[in-house]
Amino acid sequence: xxxxxxxxxxxxxxxxxxxxxxxxxxxxxxxxxxxxxxxxxxxxxxxxxxxxxxxxxxxxxxxxxxxxxxxxxxxxxxxxxxxxxxxxxxxxxxxxxxxxxxxxxxxxxxxxxxxxxxxxxxxxxxxxxxxxxxxxxxxxxxxxxxxxxxxxxxxxxxxxxxxxxxxxxxxxxxxxxxxxxxxxxxxxxxxxxxxxxxxxxxxxxxxxxxxxxxxxxxxxxxxxxxxxxxxxxxxxxxxxxxxxxxxxxxxxxxxxxxxxxxxxxxxxxxxxxxxxxxxxxxxxxxxxxxxxxxxxxxxxxxxxxxxxxxxxxxxxxxxxxxxxxxxxxxxxxxxxxxxxxxxxxxxxxxxxxxxxxxxxxxxxx
Numbered sequence: 103x104x105x106x107x108x109x110x111x112x113x114x115x116x117x118x119x120x121x122x123x124x125x126x127x128x129x130x131x132x133x134x135x136x137x138x139x140x141x142x143x144x145x146x147x148x149x150x151x152x153x154x155x156x157x158x159x160x161x162x163x164x165x166x167x168x169x170x171x172x173x174x175x176x177x178x179x180x181x182x183x184x185x186x187x188x189x190x191x192x193x194x195x196x197x198x199x200x201x202x203x204x205x206x207x208x209x210x211x212x213x214x215x216x217x218x219x220x221x222x223x224x225x226x227x228x229x230x231x232x233x234x235x236x237x238x239x240x241x242x243x244x245x246x247x248x249x250x251x252x253x254x255x256x257x258x259x260x261x262x263x264x265x266x267x268x269x270x271x272x273x274x275x276x277x278x279x280x281x282x283x284x285x286x287x288x289x290x291x292x293x294x295x296x297x298x299x300x301x302x303x304x305x306x307x308x309x310x311x312x313x314x315x316x317x318x319x320x321x322x323x324x325x326x327x328x329x330x331x332x333x334x335x336x337x338x339x340x341x342x343x344x345x346x347x348x349x350x351x352x353x354x355x356x357x358x359x360x361x362x363x364x365x366x367x368x369x370x371x372x373x374x375x376x377x378x379x380x381x382x383x384x385x386x387x388x389x390x391x392x393x394x395x396x397x398x399x400x401x402x403x404x405x406x407x408x409x410x411x412x413x414x415x416x417x418x419x420x421x422x423x424x425x426x427x428x429x430x431x432x433x434x435x436x437x438x439x440x441x442x443x444x445x446x447x448x449x450x451x452x453x454x455x456x457x458x459x460x461x462x463x464x465x466x467x
Contacts, residue, residue: 134442135178138435146175159461163204189217208244231256248284270296288325298340331365351380382431419457
């Protein structure tokens with residue numbers, strides 16, 4: 103019963119906007135969505151998208167310049183060469199192409215629901231999954247190429263190999279969609295909803311976590327099952343693949359290391375034993391993974407914990423010094439670790455790779 107309450111504490115707050123949308127209101131909380139290039143981190147949060155200097159944490163620009171009624175952002179933007187692609191939570195949601203100086207280049211308004219998932223750019227195509235049950239494929243100028251309909255809301259981004267999109271849906275299915283035609287290639291029934299993007303290996307294996315607390319490995323060619331592994335705790339994370347091993351953090355604060363070949367559990371490591379659970383996907387560093395952990399019953403208590411690849415040694419890198427919560431994993435860019443914060447004094451904190459805070463971002467009023 104306690105495990106059930108814990109996962110639904112995160113689920114209800116992080117996706118509160120979907121509940122409030124039935125009343126035609128904006129979500130009460132927004133968790134920051136991040137993407138970075140060499141010198142800049144782009145953050146979607148509340149009513150703006152920000153460009154922030156990676157080294158100093160200073161604001162370079164924001165979009166829109168003034169808040170627009172009904173627009174809300176939190177899905178991570180996507181970089182497409184010299185363009186930033188953002189999807190907003192307004193109803194109906196829009197996909198917008200911005201120059202890297204923050205100027206709007208085009209806007210796609212063809213969806214009828216909220217954009218919750220991050221857009222994905224592959225080649226000359228933008229893939230935008232919407233809560234109206236449809237995946238929209240756009241050209242880089244924002245024009246619609248095709249639309250693929252499912253039987254459930256889309257809250258997770260698709261994975262892609264450049265030929266197909268692998269799309270999780272709240273109808274419990276994973277769809278393989280041909281990128282040229284927008285037609286279904288195969289469908290696999292996961293038995294439960296999936297809230298995170300699948301992980302695609304070089305050998306064509308797809309790994310996906312679901313709300314049935316399972317990790318599923320599929321052949322991306324035909325959707326056939328390779329193996330399935332049940333985890334004895336709730337999952338709010340994406341499977342991370344490194345050197346033939348899958349790393350999955352659970353809501354009990356435990357990291358599971360599985361063989362990518364057959365799902366055998368190689369090692370189980372308690373990252374923290376204070377009631378914290380792993381949220382979001384970990385950041386991958388050269389020598390280890392950094393997980394975000396958050397207590398379900400505390401306003402404060404978020405931690406970043408590093409797990410070494412070499413010897414599975416764990417180190418608490420950072421403990422959040424202020425009120426607020428982690429709903430998502432950290433992001434690494436260059437030598438900087440960044441973590442978005444919900445309902446805190448600042449929406450974004452950055453540390454070095456040793457966990458020492460180097461800046462925090464507070465938007466100018």
